[in-house]
């Protein structure tokens with residue numbers, strides 16, 4: 001922790017110098033979206049100022065340059081998650097679009113009525129609704145593996161759901177509502193023992209830990225660029241090449257074809273088969289800059305720093321009477337979901353905002369998790385690589401003052 005360059009990191013994020021309601025900004029809504037380092041902002045400005053054109057189409061110099069930069073970002077993503085080939089990296093708008101792609105393309109082409117898809121009780125709506133839509137369309141069945149009161153997957157119950165009819169497991173690597181890090185190695189081993197492919201929703205995991213898709217041996221991995229310090233409108237689907245090859249295109253249009261006549265169209269190869277239309281060119285290049293940035297600091301260093309921060313925040317929270325932590329998994333990333341006795345989470349969010357503290361209050365796109373705990377919403381402080389103990393102190397001080405006045 002002593003060698004972690006926190007001052008330099010904070011200086012790299014211009015927005016952290018902002019004031020909100022005349023107070024220094026304390027930004028603790030990172031699970032919703034992270035702030036951007038200057039390197040990412042500069043990268044986008046540079047593209048639009050000097051290197052912008054549409055990609056994969058023009059023979060002119062700018063188009064070639066933009067294409068090279070775009071494809072270099074693909075190579076960076078490939079290295080970042082240790083995929084085997086750039087063909088396995090599909091650029092999309094976000095984790096949501098990536099899961100919808102798998103549901104509509106893999107789901108519709110490989111699954112049949114009566115086949116089962118197993119998810120968990122702690123999923124984000126993005127990893128529930130696309131499967132429900134598929135079930136409505138083709139008659140597949142959604143099975144939900146339960147969790148315990150701590151917000152941990154009950155592994156034995158999960159395993160019991162894996163049967164002859166199970167054709168896919170789709171599960172969060174890390175929960176956005178609770179912070180739980182799921183035992184994905186065990187999950188994948190159990191599913192693969194029955195030849196069931198596994199999709200991991202890595203939207204929350206990728207900003208907080210090193211991910212190696214080959215070591216995990218997951219079949220699909222999805223994440224969003226904006227949570228990884230990159231631009232919004234960017235996301236990634238990783239899929240094993242053989243699976244992606246066998247899947248039909250998700251959308252049709254320019255860039256995803258080889259030949260088109262009115263009678264018949266043939267499709268481009270991977271990864272372009274799944275990238276119809278003009279993508280978020282400058283933003284994807286910006287995602288590459290974000291990956292360079294976090295890689296230079298080191299995902300292991302970020303994970304270790306955030307683990308200490310979470311431990312500190314948890315210890316402080318446990319000492320506050322009337323503050324209840326929601327989600328106390330043994331394996332947990334930097335998320336502190338909580339309620340305060342007698343104060344609605346939305347009021348917590350509004351009142352902390354008046355102190356310059358940005359947290360999220362709501363159902364966190366995980367309504368079934370709220371139902372499980374019997375609460376309408378929680379307040380959630382979520383940490384990133386640039387947060388500090390001092391900010392945790394400001395948060396806890398703010399919470400104590402709320403309890404004193406309203407609790």
Ligand code: PMP
Nearest residue numbers: 094095096124126176203204224
């Ligand atoms: N899964 C999880 C676990 C998430 O936290 C989120 C974003 N809150 C998503 C999926 C969806 O990501 P996006 O909105 O960027 O597509």
